[in-house]
Amino acid sequence: MAARTLFDKIWDDHVVETLPDGTSILYIDRHLVHEVTSPQAFEGLRLAGRKLRHPERTVAVVDHNVPTSDRSQPIEEEDSRNQIETLERNVKEFGVPYFPLLSANQGIVHVVGPEQGISLPGMTIVCGDSHTSTHGALGSLAFGIGTSEVEHVMATQTILQRPAKNMRVNVEGTPGAGVSAKDIMLAIIGHIGTAGGTGHVIEFAGSAIRGLDMAGRMTICNMAIEAGARAGLVAPDETTFEYVRNRPFAPKGEAFEQAVAYWKTLSSDEGAHFDREVTLRAEDIGPTLTWGTSPETVLAITDTVPDPAQIEDEAVKTQMQRMLDYMGLQAGQKIAGTPVDVVFIGSCTNSRIEDLRMAAQIAAGRKVAPGVRAMIVPGSGNVKRQAEEEGLDRIFLDAGFEWREAGCSMCLGMNPDRLTPGQRCASTSNRNFEGRQGPGGRTHLLSPAMAAAAAVTGCLTDVRELA
Amino acid sequence: MEKFVTLSAIAAALPEANIDTDKIIPARFLKTTQRTGLGKHAFDAMRYLPDGTENPDFVLNRQPWRKAEILVTYDNLGCGSSREHAPWALLDFGIRCVIAPSFADIFFNNCFKNGILPIRLPREICDELMGDAQMGSNARLTVDLPRQVVIRPNGEEVPFEIDAFRKHLLLEGLDDIGQTLHHEGSIATYEQRQDQAKSWLPTIHFD
């Protein structure tokens, strides 16, 4: 057989049938469901009198809309409450396993899946949310789908897809001080652009990626979508197997050994064809953040804000100026030292225990700068509990951070956690579009350590100065 | 789903690249449990001023483009979130066809599933179509799906590519699920094979 990539192998293993026009019916091993993109799909099933084919391969959780403050109180926002109650009715009617709001296991769907061993290597995983790419860190083919596709998976446990192209991004070498997976990924997106991966599945490889723990690999794959890719992947290895072992829903004993034997076959063959390949040196990457309203507008914390006057293409020049205006930045100014109003540490990109530890290291013994609102939103109830066992909550609370319940929160501002117009936010999330964190809000994407550094200094800061 | 065969309509030009789904429909409007009713929030941040009144400069607030059924933009239309609320909002506003040099993958798929035809055309041609669009109601664009051409007001025909299967679904107004269920036999066979080959694969049950 010809040499195949990791993506090719998972793909081939899940093709039910290829139709004459080249579209494949692809089998889906896991379907993750949340409250925002599912109500219309359940309704569609009901209207057509269709069953949900495999409730036991489906898991539902509430995350996007949920309040991250006191949960003993009823949810204030009526439309949010309605969406959550609708999900609860639907999972009951269709028999879908469900983590309710008050479950200790509740959290952001892309944190909960891997944490519970619901997402496993070699699987096909879908969810009505673009950051499903996160689960690719386990070596699974995971991608976001729209609500019509959610309904399609519910009814058939399959999806119609054409194979993607293969791309490989290698990051070689050893990252320097203050550089985490987030910095690496922002640098990659800056390098290839937000459309750099369009139509491709990106396999992340190279010694710097291999050296990352699972949380770091999830941060990388999470933002594959910001690079335009359909999905991101990291080949499973010992780090992966150790992570998966003993997770609540992972195979156990004999079954686990069988699974590992299979997972070990999941890597790109020597000589496999990649349509595009890019290599970066980890040593070239410093602490990195975004300055504009597209995730590709990245710079190193030591850099200055770019100048539209130096751009030739008129459309690009105009767009750049518009971003500067929106962000309230001047061409040529140093990005370090820009004051921030809000710091948000959370989201499916950076809300795992490893992320919180990195932030706590910087926060320890320091105080949130006056006038700055800093919040920590753990990715799941389990992350929160573990952080409390490790005493991280004390570090954050003593420093003046808010310590909140798990959910998407200010990543997209569907719940009351929102920026007000003109507020500048140092955020560990993944999108900095205009209005993403609240109308008129200004978002700088950066790592948990950089976010903590911004919180304690009150401005965008090179984290290496605080180490 | 409504069929798409030919469409002769007013086109609106939005000469911007990377119009993301947050721009098409901001997250705070996603709390609906229905597919309809989102049209009034389409392009909310561009369409309305901070005090909630219409922005008179925004193309979709001006005559005749308030009635536009075709949208022409630059690259990477629909990037960002996978929310199908984006095509729902467009459809509810009245848009049936979107034309751009390139699209984000998920948005592209989501359009088809809602009876919206996304057409990829080179940037130079999008520029020309935007010129046509600016002429307003005297200059309708016609999209002829069976013949796969966009007909400009001057009569020039611009051919476009479309996947044969998707074309068929649009022309007939068919939903994918019904199509896939014709292959129920293959799905069941696959499941049996997988149960044997990957007996370790757990299913999820809560007590």
Ligand code: SF4
């Ligand atoms: S944390 Fe943000 S990006 Fe992640 S699933 Fe929630 S809203 Fe989407």
